[in-house]
Amino acid sequence: MDGPFLRADPGLGLEAPAAGTRIEHLVGGEATLPRMLADIRTVAANHREPFVYLAGWNCENDLPVPASSGRTDNLGEALRFAAGRGAQIRLLLWAGALDQASLRRFPPPVRKILLDLAARWSPTRAHNLATEALVKKLRSAGDDAWCHIDDAHLFAGSHHQKLLIVGSKERFVAYVGGIEFSTDRLYATDAAGKRIPGAPLFDVTLRVSGPGADSLLRTFTSRWSATVPPPPVPLAPLPVLRGLGAPPSPATGSLTSQVTHTYAPGFPYRAKIQTSARAIASAIRSAKQYFYMEDQYYSGTEELTNAIKDALRADKDVWGVVVIANEASVGDLPDLAYRRRLMLTPLVAAFPGRFYVFERKGDDGTNTGRTAYVHSKLTIVDDVTAVVGSVNSSYRSWTHDTEVMLTVHDPRGAGPVNPPDWRPIRGLRAEIWRRHLGAPAATLGDPALLRRWWLDVWIRARAAHVAPSAVFVPAKPAFGPLSDWVWTNFLDPRVP
Incomplete structure (x- = not known):
């Protein structure tokens, strides 16, 4: 099997790797969200039987998105435009609510902690319910529009997939990554003018066509069919959905791809999927x-730690770099500093000069400035493989919630080191490292040259938009004697 792919397993919804996928990398909400809206409007205006399928964790349909015309657009207006031209609209959104029946099982001190933490989700719930109301209004006007608010998940869980598939029978594209219609991807303040630390967030999404888009479409439609209660809500009769024998979309690129998932057992499939x-x-x-x-x-997670150890032990010349959200900007996950150190301090100590962990600095050089909060969920290996999607490096994302990832691999190899001849995965990596390191274009294509840059930043001999993570600075657990319980059962729940 070419590349780091998994063996196909239909019982787990795992398809075989498929050749011919094309990706376009989009860094930041300013690049991604206008492109999404333009695709929705273009397809609806120019193609027969268009469709728009969206799965999201947080969906602000009225978020003002700067458009190329100098005006602003928003998802709600784009959906109205598409629906008015006969598009089939389907949205899967998270309910953003804590299971009250399960909550009542806990003693009052624990219940108070959990309710205080769950309050952080309330804006997400309000946004998604407002988007549901918009879609219901479209349906009441006779449009083919449906939105399902999905609250079927394990206790303290969420539906975290971020997918947009837009197109028609003739062609369609898919978006997968960390970016969705959320204020913090575009603006430094919320609607009330309150500052959002680290925003706009540093984030990455891929625009995908070819067989990889087919698999992402099947992810959405399979989950829709398994989740939406009777009576069935129809989906577009697309050729790629007619079974495994259907011909794939024409090859549009040179990459081999495979889509993978996280689903907790019973939500919505019988088996756990990891x-x-x-x-x-x-x-x-x-x-x-x-x-x-x-x-x-x-x-x-233990599996992530073991994978890093295995890679670094297998070859003394292999090295690794991790860039994470600045701790000063992360206010949505108490106890994070302590938990990060439990994992990272031993790893950094065990592989000096070969494993580096950095925190992003804001564009202004501060710990809470623009882009200090890294939201990307990204792995790149040797400029030939990239894994991009919604999965954080935590037990929650690896075992418990609803997630999706796309692995892409270039069987031709990493390719030329000089621009503009970079192959897709090298181009993605070079663009990201340019933003973090500020290295000149002549050096960006060769990871070996930039290894010294990362070392210089680590020893503080060079300035950059990243800084060494404080993994050797002690941190205390946030909830005293209850910390392990709150972390394992609520903040970072896990499925064995």
Whole structure:
């Protein structure tokens, strides 16, 4: 099997790797959200039987998005436009609510902690319910529009997939990554003018066409069919949905791809599905030169720790770099500093000069300025493999919630080191490292040259938009004697 792919397993919804996928990397909400809206409007205006399928954790349909015309657009207006031209609209959104029946089982002190933490989700719930109301209004006007608010998940869980698939029978594209219609991807303040630390967030999404888009479409439609209660709500009769024997979309690129998932047992499928965790670990273990990761939390799992150890022990010349959200900007996960150190301090100590962990600095050089909060969920290996999607490096994302990842691999190899001849995965990595390191274009194509840059930043001999993480600065657990219970059962729940 070419690349770090997993063996197909239909019982887990895991398809075989498929050749011919094309990706376009989009860094930041300013690049991604206008492109999404333009695709919705273009397809609806120019193609027969268009459709728009969206799965999201947080969906602000009225978020003002700067458009190329100099005006602003928003998802709600784009959906109205598409629906008015006969598009089939389907949205899967998280309910954003805590299971009250389960909550009542806990003693009052624990219940208070959990309710205080769950209050952080309330804006998400309000946004998603407002989007549901918009879609209901479209349906009441006779449009083919449906939105399902999904609250079927394990206690303290969420539906975290971020997918947009838009197109028609003739062609369609898919978006997968960390970016969705959320204020903090575009603006430094919320609607009330309150500052959002680290925003706009540093984030990455891929725009995908070809067989990889087919698989992402099947992810959405399979979950829709398994989740939406009777009576059935129809989906577009697209050829790629007619079974495994259907011909794939024409090859549009040179990459081989595979889509993986996280689903808790029973939500919505009978078996637990943890193929995304395996895909990330497989990519890291495939490293021959380096592996690179970006992550929002990076509190880790035992499997992730073992994959890093295996890669670094297998070859003394392999090295790894991780860039994570600045702790000063992360206010949504108490106890993160302590949990990060439990994982990272031993790893950094065990592999000096070969495993580096950095926190992003804001564009203004501060710990809470623009882009200090890294939200990407990204692994790149040797400039030939990338894994991008919604999965954080935590037990929650690897085992418990609803997630999706796309692995892409270039079977031709890393390719030329000089721009503009970079192959897709090298181009993605170079663009991200340019933003973090500020290195000149002449050096960006060769990871070996930039290894010294990362070392210089680590020893503080060079300035950059990243700084060494404080993994050797002690941190205390946030909830005293209850910390382990709150972390394991609520903040970072896990499924064995």
